[in-house]
Amino acid sequence: MADILGGVAEAFRLIVTGDPDLYGIVLRSLFFSGTAVILAILWGTPIALLIALRDFRGKTIIKTFINALIGLPTVVLGLVLFLVFSRGGPLGFLGLLYTPGAIIIGQAILVSPILVSIGVSSIESVDPEIMSLAKTLGASESQAQIAVLKEAFNGIVLSDIASFNRAIGELGVVLMVGGNIAGGGLRTDVLTTAISRDTQINEIGLAVALGILLMGIVFTVNIIVVALGKANYIVELVKVPYSRLKRYRENKR
Amino acid sequence: MTVTAELKDVTKAYGTRIVLDAINLQINEGEILALLGPNGSGKTTILKILAFIENPTGGEVKFQGKAVNFKNSEKERLRSTLVFQKTTLFGTSVYNNIAYGLKIRKVPKETRDREVKKALEQVKLEGFEKRPARKLSGGEQQRVAIARALVLKTKLLLLDEPTANMDPKNAGILEEVIDTVNRENKTTIVIATHNMFQARKLPHRIALMDEGKITEVGTPAEVFGKLSKNLARFAAVDNTFTGTAKSTAAGTSKVDVGNGVQIEVTAQRQGATAVFINPQDIILSKTAVESSARNVFKGKITQITDLDSLVKLKVDVGKPFTVQITKRSFSEMGLCLNAEVFIAFKASSVQVL
Numbered sequence: 001m002a003d004i005l006g007g008v009a010e011a012f013r014l015i016v017t018g019d020p021d022l023y024g025i026v027l028r029s030l031f032f033s034g035t036a037v038i039l040a041i042l043w044g045t046p047i048a049l050l051i052a053l054r055d056f057r058g059k060t061i062i063k064t065f066i067n068a069l070i071g072l073p074t075v076v077l078g079l080v081l082f083l084v085f086s087r088g089g090p091l092g093f094l095g096l097l098y099t100p101g102a103i104i105i106g107q108a109i110l111v112s113p114i115l116v117s118i119g120v121s122s123i124e125s126v127d128p129e130i131m132s133l134a135k136t137l138g139a140s141e142s143q144a145q146i147a148v149l150k151e152a153f154n155g156i157v158l159s160d161i162a163s164f165n166r167a168i169g170e171l172g173v174v175l176m177v178g179g180n181i182a183g184g185g186l187r188t189d190v191l192t193t194a195i196s197r198d199t200q201i202n203e204i205g206l207a208v209a210l211g212i213l214l215m216g217i218v219f220t221v222n223i224i225v226v227a228l229g230k231a232n233y234i235v236e237l238v239k240v241p242y243s244r245l246k247r248y249r250e251n252k253r
Numbered sequence: 254m255t256v257t258a259e260l261k262d263v264t265k266a267y268g269t270r271i272v273l274d275a276i277n278l279q280i281n282e283g284e285i286l287a288l289l290g291p292n293g294s295g296k297t298t299i300l301k302i303l304a305f306i307e308n309p310t311g312g313e314v315k316f317q318g319k320a321v322n323f324k325n326s327e328k329e330r331l332r333s334t335l336v337f338q339k340t341t342l343f344g345t346s347v348y349n350n351i352a353y354g355l356k357i358r359k360v361p362k363e364t365r366d367r368e369v370k371k372a373l374e375q376v377k378l379e380g381f382e383k384r385p386a387r388k389l390s391g392g393e394q395q396r397v398a399i400a401r402a403l404v405l406k407t408k409l410l411l412l413d414e415p416t417a418n419m420d421p422k423n424a425g426i427l428e429e430v431i432d433t434v435n436r437e438n439k440t441t442i443v444i445a446t447h448n449m450f451q452a453r454k455l456p457h458r459i460a461l462m463d464e465g466k467i468t469e470v471g472t473p474a475e476v477f478g479k480l481s482k483n484l485a486r487f488a489a490v491d492n493t494f495t496g497t498a499k500s501t502a503a504g505t506s507k508v509d510v511g512n513g514v515q516i517e518v519t520a521q522r523q524g525a526t527a528v529f530i531n532p533q534d535i536i537l538s539k540t541a542v543e544s545s546a547r548n549v550f551k552g553k554i555t556q557i558t559d560l561d562s563l564v565k566l567k568v569d570v571g572k573p574f575t576v577q578i579t580k581r582s583f584s585e586m587g588l589c590l591n592a593e594v595f596i597a598f599k600a601s602s603v604q605v606l
Contacts, residue, residue, distance in 0.1 A: 129341040136304045136335045137354035137401065140327050147353075151344055 010205025029190040033167035036107035048119030069113035074172025098179035106173035111163035122155020255282040257441045263312035274465040288445045290462030296445035300411045304335035333409040348382040372400035392423030420563040491575040498522035512571035517547040518603040527606040532577040534602040546597035
């Protein structure tokens, strides 16, 4: 019991004093998972659009398959990626194993099914007339697709948040392809792997602190979305400074 | 006369179902043309083809003298726009809805603001810019949709049943706008409608449609004057009935429209006749009221549709009648489905087509 209390006390000390090692791990986690989600958005959104807006044979099968992939155990994906990235593997020549690159790619692949699956269902729930509407108002094919994406915005944001939560909280992929390297030039230890390591080496204080911060990040991200009620607020929040910037630029010209 | 658009032997099929069957139609510059026909006759499909958002299966479409390549019709789409029957709005502000097409056309912000303001004035929704579009009433939403199309000042304006779900106030505003836009901007307008009353008032020409074919084209006077067998099919249309007329001793005529329903009209007629009664001209009561109305029928309410300030009722008296009453009367009378009611209308308010 004394251990636990001591650990918690130590954890708070680390958090409050802004321990550089602790916050380094947090920032690394945010960076890896954030980049992974952005990468997944870049390829996942067009895939979601394609599946949702096109009619083709085997559509249901593909959707079912992607849904099933959401439940993919992270260790299994980690193992597959380890084999692919390892020196003898097909992408071994890239030298990505145990680097941040491998973690980012691994997490991006891991969250893609969530992103695509929620993306597809939110795009499909948009009134099919929106596409025709945009077109008859003069939009090109791609402009019309953007109009549909805007209508599906809430669902898309939800899929991004869910993806980020999954990425930042997973252990299997980062551990197996990242290697949990705590020293040297390119550190690959992140919140989850560091928690597991620090627990094993009895650094309870650091582990608890990391745990608290991990929970804090996940809760904060979700609370922001829920508190704003409609995710559209985010767009409005960004829009005001953006339109000011645009007007400023236009005036300058 | 300049031709804005022309359909030559245009067909459209979804699988084996033929929706349009060898349509030939010219749309002249500056005219209002009404496509008049029952639901499912192919009106909407013609409009979608003229808006270049639906490809014809066969035939040729010419727009401003040039054959349209439907695989690459982005340029033509900028010059023709369609207002859907089912009001579809983007989930954003009224301003963003109306400005959408202008943004696509890269119109500068100041012009955009001005044009949006003007379009809102046209449809009598001044100051609505910042309102969330989907929170407006049904009629207001449809007017936003119209403003969104008007603001583009396209060569061709296509309206699919623009007043179908509007109360008379909104419908009146809209008809006025259509007329103004046609006269002042010389916009060529094609309206799909199954509203006889509207088809008589608004357009310069009418194209009668039935089962994917155009069966008659002409001025309203010509088309209604002929009373061809096609028009008889419009019995499916609200309050339009066909039957045999017999003159009465009192100098009026009685039109037997079947199922024991005889409608008295002021005109002297013999033989095949079609009649139309404006839904607003019908008085609804729960008991038989003694009045000057020559036509009184007892029936049951079979359908209730909520319009903005009004309620549209279907009353089956042997023949289905559409009746419009205010929401207030509806609730005060305590009406419900299957309620027994009486409808009454004067012989003089029956229009003989």
